[in-house]
Structure formats: C-alpha cells, structure tokens
Amino acid sequence: SLHLASDNASAAVNWRLFLPESWDPASPKADAAKVSRRARCGIPAEVGHVEKWQLALDMIDETRSWGLDVPLVIADGGYGDTAAFRLGLEDRGLDYAVGISTTTTAQPQDAQPCTAAYTGRGRRPAPAYPQAAKTVKNLVIAAGKRAARPVQWREGSRPGSGRSGHKRMYSRFVALRIRPAGREIRKATVGTELPVRWLLAEWPATEDEPVQFWLSNLPETTPLPVLVRTAKLRWRIENDYREMKQALGLAHFEGRTWPGWHHHVTLVSVAHAFCTLQRLTRSPKETALA
Template sequence: MAGVREDLEAFAAELFDGFFRADQRRWGQAYVRGLLLDGRRKSVEPMAARLGEDGNRQALAHFITSSPWDPAHVRARLAWRMHEAIGPEALIVDDTGFLKDGDASACVSRQYTGTAGKVTKCQVGVSLHLATDHASAAVNWRLFMPASWDPASPEADADKVARRSRCGIPDRVGHVEKWQLALDMIDESRSWGIDIPLVVTDAGYGDAAAFRHGLEERNLPYAVGISSRHTAHPADARPVQPAYAGTGRPPAMQYPAPTQTMKDLVIAAGRAAARPVSWREGSRPGKSISGFKRMYSRFVALRIRPAGRGVRKTSDGP
C-alpha cells in the first residue's frame, strides 16, 4: 500500500506541478487522493473524513470553490500523461448524468441521462476519452448548461437564472449545444498537441449534421452512430439538374427518387448483406472459456448519400 500511495502522490504532484502556490499543490494532491479512496460520496465533507491528516474540509472546499487556478492546465497535463500511457487508437465523445436534488448545484434541470435511462433532475457533463480496446481515460470535459439556465435564451427559467450567481456561473457563460462543446474540446485538446486518430461517439452526437461537418472540416476521421429514422439515398443515386427556363436563379440539383430511412435501406439490402460480429464478453453466463456469453449481433455495411436538413448539397458528394 505504501508503494501505491507513493505512485499516487507522484502522479498528483505531476498534475499540479504548474501551480505557483504550495497550498494549491498540497490540497490539489489531497483532493485527487480523496476521489480515489473507497467511499461512494465524492463531495468534500465525506472525502475529508477519509483523508486522515489531510482531511481539512475547509481547505479542500476552498481549493475547489474559491482558489484561483486554471483547470485547462491540469487537463492538459493529464492528457499528455494518458496519451503516453495508453497510446490511444480513438477519441470517444460521451456524456454522463449526475443525479441531483436541491437547488445548490449549477445547471441542474430535468433532462435525459443514460445514467438513469430516463428524463430526470440532473447535471450533464460532456467528456472526451482517450481509448484503446483495453484502456481509456477522460482527459477533457465540460458541464452542459441547459437553455433554461441562459438568460439570453427564449427558454430561460427565471428561478434558474436567479441562481446563476449563487452557483458561481460567470455572466459570459451561456447555453451551448453538446455537440459544439465536444468540438470546442477537440480543438482545445489538439492545441495541447494531442493526436486524435479517430473520433467515436453515439447517435446523441452523430445525429447532428453540424457535428459531422465540424469533424470533416478538421480533417478528422470518425465513426459515429445515427438514428434509424435518418434519411439518405442509395450510394448509386445521382442528383440531376431540373429543367431551366433561362430566367432567374437556376434550380438546385435534385435526386429523382425520394429519400429513404436508414432502417429501410438496411432492410432493402437483405439478410445476405448482414455479417455476424462478436466483440466482447458480456455479463450473462455462457459456454465460452471464461464462462460468460459473448456480445453478438449482425451488422450491415452500406455506402449511402446522406440527405435531410443540415446536410450540405453537393453535385456528387458521398
């Protein structure tokens, strides 16, 4: 255990090495240890009780809520360390819900979270994770502000706007869509020198055409989920120029056939196009060597031409 504590202290010292004040470096290291100690609650008071001689609740609370330090500096150091340790094959974009009661926490609202699998009262944090098949680490994150907390939004809620000052929210911070927060963090992480070989995320981000376009503009390869209700044209579809009378603006190129949903395109491909894929062991008992059933499904790979609102019109795009 002594060796583990020494390694943890060395890691924490590296994260907070750029802090000019010794007290910030000390309580930053203590806070990291408090997060990793056994115990479900990660708020300051129960953490302080677990930290022994470093369990100064007031000092820890001051470090988190009042002491001026740049979190981007800590995130950059963490990203450098994890990039070297993991050798990432992908950057995963995700979000996590933090269930909350009361009115003392910032950006709490009734919204969907996968943590609970439903709409409930929570905070939502958007995060970036460096990952391989065997390891991952969160290296950048943002707290999502619902429109109800933004005084400039038509959806602003007077009670929540009134709590901004008490929650320590700067006046300049407003509602930003989750996909835009993800792009902003990708830009920041790249500015630190972090190489991004591939961006991976679910339909919560992949459904936003602006997010996909943002990745393309940054020349980043990606594999994103989209909903089955999204529309597209088959890969062999070609837009045509409608008849033009020679006056006014020429009509835009159009596809002769209507769009189809992704679900319909997959069904049209037929069962023969599906390929079985097993990707990892699950939690249910099975007959594999490990004793657990492997996760398994059938997948269809199709080349298509995206359609719908938000998709840029090109004469012969992919």
C-alpha cells in the first residue's frame, strides 16, 4: 500500500495485490494447479508476477500521474534493502528515508577508489575501492556510542511530561555520511565514485549496539532532528493499518477473487479517510462526545 502522510494525518491512496511466481503462467516457477485457478479468481490475463519493490515504484508513478505530489518516500527495510528500489527513487528525482538491515554494506565517506596499473592486455581496469565495504552496523559501532546524540521526534499517546500531557518519544541517534555499496550500486556507478548518502542509526543509551538503521539521500545540510523525524514518520502507516484492521475490517476479507479484494481495500480506505477527515475537522470536545 502507498500512503500519503504528514505530521497530523495519513491515508492509504493506492494498493497492489502481490502475485507470487507460482501464479504466473509465464514464470518458470509456475504451479499448474494455481495457474488453473486464475480464471475463477478473476485475475486479468495481463497480470503476472512483479517484485514488491517494483509494485511500490508503480504505485508512486500512478499516484503522481493523478497530480498528487510525492515529495519524499519513506519505506521499511523490505524495500530499503533493495538497491534497485532506491535507484528507482533517485531516477525519479525523489528524496527518501528508508529502513535497511544491519548487513547492508557501505564505504566510509572519505574512501577513494583507485585504478590498478594497466598491463596493456584486455580491458583497462575500472576504479575500485582498495578496502572491502563494511556493514552499516560495523560503521556505526566504529563511530562509537559517544557519537550518538539525543533527539525527541514527537509525543506519543501514553500519559507523560510532554506539552500535550503525553510521553515524549526520545532516543539517541548516530548520523554518518557513507557511500552505499553492493553489486547493483557498483553497476550503476561504474567508473565513478560511489554516491554519498546519510546513514542514520538509533542507539539507545540502554543498548550495547545500535538497534535500527535508515538510509537517506536528503541533503548533506539536513539537521539530525529532521533526519530522525523523517525516518520515524513511518509510524503513521503502522497506525493506519492498526485502525483499518481493528475498526474498519481490513483483515476481515474472506473472498477469493481479484476484483473482490480490490473492492474491499478500496471501501476500507475510503472509510479510513472519512474518519481521518472527521478527526481533523471536528473539535476535540466533539470527538470525545461522538
């Protein structure tokens, strides 16, 4: 799903139903029994298996074609770990702050490629980095726990000492400038330096190691609090899913058809958008009495 989100509200505006390779007759992994069920399920003949990261890019393209602005993309590690997804966002001129796993590799910002001497035979060697790329986890640990800075990014829903009487969301973060590596990145930047990006890591004071990582192409001048608030904004999407499942029946669909599923998520999305607009336009007193 694709959601439009701000600090105050969010709404699901686009959906895709992922079709596994076993359901795609053009795939070498096609399952004859599942392929034979396509007609009964109402799956259009032209629909085949598409990777989830590509479905996400397709949703972004479609949403932008409606005239809606997508100024910045936030996604979890299921998408951020895929270099092709990040490259697709950059090809579209979009900023992003995406989750990544601890095993994502990168070079330090000051790493410089060098070219081996040409022997006069075959292709000239391409520039390469003399040191192997390190995992983002190791880069942050090398920077040290003292590099972490405290940041408060919002107030939560539990009672606390914040301005609104709610608990303040607070932790410590390390921000480093790095050069993401990996085969796809190297292919896209052959003969040039790896691009420099932000690595953001959450490292709570109570933990021996960082616990969460993000990668972002926001400008070098972006302040740490902005990086943190941007990366953490994804909580709104998790909140959308909680509301749609618990109050609006998103998880109650029991049909077995392609049109039925799309009909169901459309109605749930419209209901959620209506409830969101009611919260935004009505006073807190009216909402409490409703």
